[in-house]
Amino acid sequence: MNYEKSRNFADFLDQQDGLSEYREQFNYPKDSSGKELIYFCGNSLGLQPKTVSSYLEKELSVWAEKGVIGQETRWIAFHERLEKSTAKLVGALPSEVVVMNALTVNIHFLLVSFYQPNEKRYKIMIEKDAFPSDHYAIQSQIRFHGYDPEQALVELVPRKDEKILRNDDILSSIQDHGDQLSLIYLGGVNYYTGQAFDMGEISKAGKAQGAIVGFNLAHSVGNLPLRLHDWDIDFSAWCTYKYLCAGPGSPSGVFIHERHHDWDGPRFLGWWGHNKDSRFQMPSVFDPILTSEGWQVSNAPVMGMAPLLASMEIYDKVGMNAIRSKGKELSSYMEYLIKEYIAEVDIITPKARGCQLSIVVPGGKDVFDYLSRQGVVCDWRNPDVIRVAPHPLFNTFTEVFEFVKILKKAIA
């Protein structure tokens, strides 16, 4: 689209916005005087859908009125209600997804199965600036198997004086480490730079070298359309409290490709992964569910899942194409306005991205603090980035315009 610099044009974009009605479906935060904030932190914690309280109240009242009968009649299969919508969201078969645990917990469970190093093939490829929890999980798994991260970790770094990774460099690094590569584990979208990786191509290149390919999709799910099954990804996990708006600490989603479902390799077990027909006969010998559910360990955290049901209802209705299309416009429009109005800002996020822009500004943290005082909610990530992520379901183009005005003032 050809954008224009005027405030009227922002109004025009809002009038054209097919998703504008959805803002009303979220509780939008205000400052102490009652003025709405500019909430650009959907990449960290999405806002609360207004339907969440009724979803929670329903489960609270079943618990109050029925006690354990609620477990027998309703909660045993509670997580299954998320299966269809989650599969649609990430481009998977329903049997390939399950919602359980928290993100880093799931990463560990998945690595127990999918990182099986041997003397020849023991390396894990990761972004050097991956989220710290990913580094900790990966490094501890490497040590757990008796290897040294110094030797086993292949960290992808941008070229000198560049801030983002080149796709060709990722592919050639995969080739260079070839048959020593046990696992490729990247973010679908890097949390710091906002760069989206070509998951299909990376998966193909990894497979060609005989590596397992897994993705952390914390910053991709609900942000970009995904085709995990077709891209032949082996496994992935994501949190649901960011773009998916399911609330602080809400449970994580997991994808395991169907070709692994008849799994006889290592796996940490729990009763919720056991065959549903015989689970309550209380056998001591494990008989796995032959889907991603076989990796479940514990029964579902119903009170954490109820808000996710509420938000997935919205995602399911709107669909990822419409969400992506607005997310792309929001970030492109913001990029356009920043370039038009504030030459000093360095936008490090490339065009391959979701709706987050990571910017480096003169004044750094002082500018961020000024933005916060002016009612802009975004975040600061050391050493020098402000992450700004408008959300397609509850932000407007006018807010983007206002944000750029405030940013200009902050830098001045």
Ligand SMILES: Cc1ncc(COP(=O)(O)O)c(C=O)c1O
């Ligand atoms: C990329 C990435 N990995 C891991 C985590 C850790 O998530 P959790 O605390 O749910 O384990 C986050 C949280 O923001 C994240 O963004």
